[in-house]
Amino acid sequence: MSVRYAMLALLSEGPKYGLQLREEFEARTGEVWPLNVGQVYQTLQRLERDGLVESDGTSDEGPQKGFRITADGEQELARWLRTPPDLSSPPRDELVMKVLVALYVPSADVHAVIQAHRRYVVELMQQWTRIREDDAGDLNTVLAIDAELFRLDSVARWLDAAEARVNRAASDGTPPWGDQASTRNQTRAPLPRHRREVRVRR
């Protein structure tokens, strides 16, 4: 989460001190994203430089220095909230890479690789579920943990789908990297736009 916009959001409720901003940020993200003091003051200095917040003018740079959001800051916050993050390019996912690489390594058992990752993901999900139940009264924490659980769930589902595809390929007698001889002369379907762009960059 962007600390910059989290600070603007907290200040949109009214003027606050630096220390107060740090405490409220941690409380509202269920302490899932702890901040250090340096991050808070560096962010506030940049926001002030950009005219998005203003300080109370005291020379005190410590925890008691007060900040308030400016009109430009309110506008910037509203614009950010409505702007979807860039999801168009798939992230370079280490777990995906490991499963793909396991297909090519003769000594690797791809099923064992998939299961090792699946177990780890489910263990993480067990822990997050326990935390969520312990903090069931805190909406911010519950929402943040829900997001993490859905993300991990999508990883678990991908692992299931990957294993099913590997099994299907094995029962068809197709090598995991595909039957290149039969596809060499066929016209490939166009890749999604972002993939083509990646290839152009290469």
Place this chain on the structure above:
Amino acid sequence: MSMLELRGVSKSYGQGGAEVHALREVSLTADEGEMVAVMGPSGSGKSTLLTIAGTLEEPTSGEVLVAGQPISTVSRNAKARLRRRVIGYVFQDFNLLPGLTAAENVSLPLELDGLSARKARVPGLRGLERLGLDGRAGHYPDQLSGGERQRVAIARAMVGERRLLLADEPSGALDSANAQAVMRLLLDACKEGGMAAVVVTHDAQLASWADRVVFLRDGRVTDQTAVAPGPESLLTPERNQ
């Protein structure tokens, strides 16, 4: 104490070339107060495991113990009694009787066990109340929402002195919020009621409610999660910086 123990249980159907091995040498325990999830894809043997654990089917080899009692040594009648008194089932599609009200559905196992309808109604209503359904006692299944129907099914599975809950995809037909509510109820039954529960599911989010997750593939237990460490291990600042 283990409420359920499977020792080297195998189950096969058919013979010769048509023989299908549904379970191979499966060993599994569920202790009092513990929820165990069994995760696996379709055809991995999850439902067979549950029917054998519930004494509805006999294993081809291996031993099943319910509340410490080896099932192979008990009579047919004693097995039926065990199913009525000790083991509770929660099915994916609820399996409520459409001609009975919610209260009648819940108290039915007690009536089948010889209690009068009047006497069985009291624990039936108490079970509904515990699951927040006291206002629905007189409703028929088709007058209830999916989530309410599943809660009635859970109340039925827990009525009386049941000590082992077996649930087959218990929230498969429910939306996310209702599915989580069902898992919370099952976990409460374990933690507060001291029951043992075995929940089979293909859904990692639901399995994550369990104390332990056992992975089943092609009829074999291939892996299980370690005992989860305290939640605070995910909240250390070092991990997040």
